[in-house]
Amino acid sequence: MASHRRPKQPSRTRVSVFTMTAAAAVALTSQAAHADPTPSKKEVKKKVDKLYEEAEGATEKYNGAKEKHKKLQKQVNNLQDSVARGQGSLNSMRDGLGSMATAQYRTGGVDPSVQLFLSSDPDNYLDRAATMDQLSGKQAEALKKIKNKQRGLAQKRQEASDKLKDLAETRKELGSKKKKIQGKLAEARELLNSLTAEEREELAEDEERANRDSNDRVELGDDKSASQRAAAAFNAAKTKIGTPYVWGATGPSSFDCSGLTSWAYKQAGVSLPRISQDQANVGTRLGKGELAPGDLVFFYDDLHHVGFYAGNGQILHAPKPGANVRYESINNMPFMFGQRVG
Numbered sequence: 523m524a525s526h527r528r529p530k531q532p533s534r535t536r537v538s539v540f541t542m543t544a545a546a547a548v549a550l551t552s553q554a555a556h557a558d559p560t561p562s563k564k565e566v567k568k569k570v571d572k573l574y575e576e577a578e579g580a581t582e583k584y585n586g587a588k589e590k591h592k593k594l595q596k597q598v599n600n601l602q603d604s605v606a607r608g609q610g611s612l613n614s615m616r617d618g619l620g621s622m623a624t625a626q627y628r629t630g631g632v633d634p635s636v637q638l639f640l641s642s643d644p645d646n647y648l649d650r651a652a653t654m655d656q657l658s659g660k661q662a663e664a665l666k667k668i669k670n671k672q673r674g675l676a677q678k679r680q681e682a683s684d685k686l687k688d689l690a691e692t693r694k695e696l697g698s699k700k701k702k703i704q705g706k707l708a709e710a711r712e713l714l715n716s717l718t719a720e721e722r723e724e725l726a727e728d729e730e731r732a733n734r735d736s737n738d739r740v741e742l743g744d745d746k747s748a749s750q751r752a753a754a755a756f757n758a759a760k761t762k763i764g765t766p767y768v769w770g771a772t773g774p775s776s777f778d779c780s781g782l783t784s785w786a787y788k789q790a791g792v793s794l795p796r797i798s799q800d801q802a803n804v805g806t807r808l809g810k811g812e813l814a815p816g817d818l819v820f821f822y823d824d825l826h827h828v829g830f831y832a833g834n835g836q837i838l839h840a841p842k843p844g845a846n847v848r849y850e851s852i853n854n855m856p857f858m859f860g861q862r863v864g
Contacts, residue, residue, distance in 0.1 A: 561713075563721045570710045574842040577706035579826040581769040581778055584699040586797045588770070591692040594685055601682040608675045615668050703769055707843060733764070733846045740849040743834035745815055751864040752816025754790035759783070759830050759838055765847045767840045772796075777840040779827050782847060783818060786830070792864055798828040801861070808860035810852070817862050821855040831860060 561569070714722060747753035759782060768776035773785040780798040787794045794801050801818060802825045808817060813831040821827040829839025836849045 561716070563717060563725065566713050566717055566721075567725060570713050571842070573706045573710040573713070574844070575822075577703050577710070577769065578779065578842060579822070579824060580699055580703045580706065582780060582797050582799065582826045584696065584703060584770060585778070585780065586799070587692055587695045587699055589796045591689065591696060594689045594692060598682055598685045598689060601678055601685060605675055605678050605682060608671065608678065612668065612671045612675065615664065615671065707769075710843075729844055733848050740832075740836055741834055742815070742832050742836055742849075745833040747816040748814045748862055749816070749864050751787070751790045751792055752814070752862070755783075755787040755792065755863075756816035756830050756832070756838070758789035759786040759847070762786075762847045763838070763849075765840075767843055767845050767847070769843065777847060779829060779840045782840045783828050783830065787863060790864075794863070799825045801828055802859075805861040805863040808862055810857060810860070813860045814862075817860045819852065819860045820858045822858070823856070825858060827855060 714725070717725070747756060762773070762777065762782065762785075765773075766776050767778060769778050770781075771777050772781035777785065780796060780801060783798075783801060784794040784796060794804060798820065802820050805818070813819065815831060815833045817831045819829050819831050819837055821829075827839070829837040831852070832838045832849055835852050837852050838847070838849050840847050841850065
């Protein structure tokens with residue numbers, strides 16, 4: 523007799539495992555199909571150049587914080603020196619008043635009001651106006667000077683304390699900005715290391731060719747500088763062609779962008795602010811068609827890059843990490859305006 527048993531159904535657990543496995547396989551296949559391919563040398567270079575640009579913007583902010591720190595440190599040192607000198611002067615004034623008291627004692631006793639001064643804070647003493655009648659005119663004048671001196675010293679001590687707090691903040695700011703720069707450069711190195719050895723060598727050769735060609739084959743035309751100082755600064759900058767870009771450097775063996783311009787103008791007897799954003803406020807503003815060799819040229823919306831106009835649409839500047847001071851087209855970056863100094 524034929525069996526009427528139902529055929530055995532597959533286990534729900536087995537079905538579930540099979541379904542999940544199949545789904546996972548489909549998902550992995552889909553991800554593999556849509557995964558980004560290994561970036562090409564061109565794409566890596568584009569990303570690295572962007573990171574270098576961001577690092578340069580951070581460098582100018584670092585330079586600004588460093589200048590602020592330097593000024594604050596000088597102010598703190600001056601205040602502390604002033605307080606030390608003032609304390610010495612105050613001690614001498616107190617000694618002088620003590621000598622008056624000694625003389626009074628020898629000639630018949632110490633004036634009670636002077637005794638009060640010598641045994642307590644003169645600020646408390648001078649608040650008791652009634653006792654002023656008991657002082658000689660010379661003693662009263664001495665005490666007034668001491669009181670004023672104490673007040674002045676207290677103010678300077680407070681000012682020095684406030685400056686020290688600002689100094690601590692700028693140190694913290696410097697550390698943060700330095701970390702940001704180093705992070706950008708590390709990310710750029712990581713990207714470069716993702717290339718093959720052959721591709722890295724090709725990029726290095728491209729950069730070396732750019733350094734060499736921009737200096738050997740550039741045509742600057744016959745434009746003249748607008749002033750002797752601009753000509754002198756530009757000539758000084760030209761002596762640094764081939765010098766490496768190093769963030770935060772002001773020469774003479776390496777430069778960042780504003781380090782080069784400030785160094786070169788210093789050779790011409792002109793003191794420029796340290797950072798590009800501040801240099802952008804020096805002199806007369808110019809459009810691209812008004813530029814002459816030696817004029818400063820500024821790039822990007824935040825003005826984080828500066829160089830010299832060299833003539834014939836060329837600039838001379840410290841471009842970026844891994845590059846040397848060299849000529850390049852003014853159209854390689856977004857030009858904002860020029861400044862004529864002196």
